[in-house]
Amino acid sequence: MSDIQVDDYVRVPRGTMVYPTGDGVAAPSSRGQVVKVANIFDVDVKSDNFYLLLPDAMRMRYFEASGSKRPVDPDILEFADRLTKGDYRAVEWSERWALIADVQPADAPARAKPAKAAKLEKKPLTKQQQMVTGSVWRFTQDAELRYKLRNPAYDTTREEIENSLRQLPSHERTLTVEAKLNELGVMDHCDERWGDVKAGETFTVRSKLTSGFAGGQDVPMLFRGEKFTLPYTSLEPFVELVAER
Secondary structure (H helix, E strand, O other): OOOOOOOOEEEEOOOOEEEEOOOOOOEEOOOOEEEEOOEEEEOOOOOOOHHHHOOHHHHHHHHHHHHHOOOOOHHHHHHHHHHHOOOOEEEEEOOEEEEHHHOEEEOOOHHHOOOOOOOOOOOOOOHHHHOOOOOEEEEOOOEEEEEEEEOHHHHHHHHHHHHHOOOOOHHHHHHHHHHHHHHHOOOOEEEEEEEEEOOOOEEEOOEEEOOOOHHHOOOOOEEEOOOOEEEHHHHHHHEEEEEOO
């Protein structure tokens, strides 16, 4: 499936397990559909979506291993390897995602195909696409930069709630756990102040790190600069490109 790329079309067969990108419960697709790939991301053991692939019993052991920094049990890795068919990636479309191993390349639907006479215009690169390793950026205004990091109390609180609801069916337990976390105001991330920057300050992008916590909203990509590591969305409103790599 390595030939599937962002903006390609894929067929999601009926019965394929489909996961929501935000709140919600995974469920088999009720119909076959052709969708346009908006994103491709990893779902390996280091990713924040990995636990969604696991049955409840394995999920608890996975969280316990992650919290204690001990190796993940081999049977969990073997299960995930069979489930993903060895390709630990997922395709995302319209606030949904599925394992890349479960979808198939497809032609664009007729309504999505451009007229033969129409010329395809090349879209300008976004700031995030321009923010490659080695590029130089300048802050356009004074700003207070903030970022999100994992809340250490989240996993512990979630586990305690799940343990108290073991008598409930899996689906009902998942919904109840989310409701109680919301009621308690316990988020998977903490909003922190990084510091102030002045208009005219510059930085060079040294490398890029991926992350998916905080609901995937504030940390789609981290950029390690000369002095800091910050999520792209914390920088984007305040920077302009000075020099490409």
